[in-house]
Amino acid sequence: MLDAATLARIHGLVTKGGPLAVVSKLAEGRKRSDLLFPPDWVKQRLAGDKADPPSKYCNAMISDKYKLIYLKCPKTASTSVLDGYFSNCVVPKRYDYCLHMVDYTNITDVKHLLSMWDEYFVFGFSRNVLRRAVSQYHYLARFVKEECGRMSWDTYCRDPYLIGDICAKQDANGESCCTHGLEHQYLHVSPQVNCLLTEQGKMAVDWIGRVEHFEDDFVKLISILNARPGVPSLPAVQPRKANYNASPCDAHRRMLRWQLWNGTENPCDKMELYQGQHAHCLSSITKFYADDLALLF
16 A cells, blocks of 8 residues: 555666657657747636646756756755756856756757767666655745635645646736746656656666665666766765755654745655645645556556
């Protein structure tokens, strides 16, 4: 039975079957703006049509020198992967082995990414669906202006895309109800399979790590990468704790990296948010992320 401690059954090395679905669409000439929550889709949602987004969107990062591609799935330890080791090539303090975010509006970049997919090592991370949903809510709720009204966990869990819908509304000054754009909100609640599968439903990665075992899995990842012939070696992983907005369970010490709204529920046992008065959240979240559960768990 799925609970907040359930680990993904699929992890480690897997058989890659082709490029990521959204990369294939972009290479065919589809525009990023048509694939990443376009205005027409948003209007349909606000009108009550809960249709799926037009694509399974996911950002990719690449290193040509080290022949690797990282699929950056929100709320699956990307902070640990980037800030904790690789770094983003656009930041001042970056490493020789930094990762470059692929510009999906540049067809040359997209076609280069596609052409390297078979040769380069492609990796990503997965996370327990129930814990990820709670983390998403705590993170995204802070970008909604308080004057626009708080969104409760019970409301959010019925349809996580609601946390993006609210950004289309305006506050008293005629500005968005969110301090971040609605694309940011929608993207952060997207299913994990968006960053794992091809258009045909095959694996688009060579390796999947688990957030819950980040330290051990990441060491194994670097070992695999460094065993490839003809590719420069990456530095050893220094012992450190994963930084994926987890919190210790001592009530007097428990605090997230970002400030929660006053009154926002943040129990040590995340299953409390799926039980009792929140029991409906278990069925709604598992339904929303049914594809993740079918693939990973």
